[in-house]
Amino acid sequence: MNTVWSLAKVVVLEMVRRKDFYVLFILTVLLTGTAGSVNLFNDRSIVRYLKEICLLLIWLSGLIIAITCTARQIPAEREHRTIFPLLAKPVTRGQFLLGKFLGCWVATGMALVLFYLLFGLVSGSRDHQWPVLNYLQAAWLHWMMLGIVIAFTLLGSIVFAAPSSNGTISFACAAGMLLLGRHLNKVALSVAEPLQSLLYTAYFILPHLELFDVRELIIHDAGLIRWDMVTLATLYAAAYGAFFLFGAWLAFRRRPLN
């Protein structure tokens, strides 16, 4: 576990040094600030549109950080040839993958903490309400969802040749699932067999990232999500994360490094 953690720490430090997060954070602040400064019928207490814009930017930034950070991990190690001394030490390929995953996931989690702090400040300053537990649930579920995306991107970085293609494919898959995932069953029911069975099978097999998107609940001040449901969602994310990580390990364990 120490080996995995040491590898993860390197990834986190690399993320701290890179400018990606800072650029996205500043962009989010600027765009939210601009949206907040718009005069809407001389009413400064309108807040939900601002929450919506801020959360959308946070979700976009979270996806970009998670995918770009993960997609470049293994190709960069190969390109700089640092993967050889690393794996020559007593580090197994499984530990290497796990370390990379953990590093990207923790780094993304740290970014999310700052993003959600910003969201809390923006929302609280207008709304004068501080539903901390709701925000905690939203951030937690968001982080769990990004865990699945990171594991999927890590698998992609072994399957696909270039980080750019991996990043694009991962982003398209994640966006596709977020936008269409919950409608696949409705589409399936409206088509004829055998496409219906195929689509319904895909609906059950694919990871439903949209389950973790609780922005509407936050925007419209709905109550807390039941904690047993949050636990189930966490288990759901853990299962898919483990599945993709296992797939990455299977693909990576016998792959030549050069």
Next chain:
Amino acid sequence: MNPVLPLALALATAVAAGGRLLLWQQSGPQDSGSLLTLLLGESRRAFADQMFLKADGYYHMGNYPSVFDLALPDGKTHMAKESEGHDQHGHSQPLPHHRDWLEAFGHHFRPTGHRHLDGIRDGREILPWLRLSAELDPHRVDSYTVAAYWLRERLNRVPDAEAFLREGLRANPDSYEILFELGRLYAENNRDVPRARAVLELAINKWIHREAAKPAPDTPSYRLILGQLATLEEQAGNLDRALAHYTRLKHFSPQPDAVQKRIDEVLTKMARPK
């Protein structure tokens, strides 16, 4: 051949074509030269529709059917129907059945149940999307009328509603819908009878000009304008005018008996000795 010649020819063609395009663009209907118009072009109308639906989604507290769910049969949003005073969609609908366990699980993570925005605090939340919808497509009349209804009826912000309607009227000078809403505002909020009468009569003229010759005219709007005008005249004591409007309304009303009852009431009032 001198290479300058083809270059000069290309430049001359570009300048001529550019000038021609500029003239063509200026000859068309001119929208406001806003940044959004410049950036989005004609696609902004589609975005405006989305913003209007977003406002309706806010009206339903986030629980709103997607394009994959049931579309509204008459193409009007519930929010717009409420502003017209006849939104009777199912408040007591049972919760939708779940097609599978995944869908049932997913319902814990998004708004469910049929709820509407209520009270001043929530009511104002739809306004940004209506404002944006109007910015994106200034010819979308619904954006102005619905926002004005919420501003004056729910938020008691009559001057803001009037200013927004006037903005809409500048962009849509022939809109009887905006004129009707403006007339309502003068009649119900400002109690300015002469102004309300002038605006509502103009609305009737615009309706006749735009709709009367159509095979399927927008009679519900005409009934609303006539009804408003008749009530205004009745309350102002101009009973003969009210009678004339009610008589016209009876001709278009799906419930002529109810209108006849109002006519009888007016006739009774007229028969009373002064």
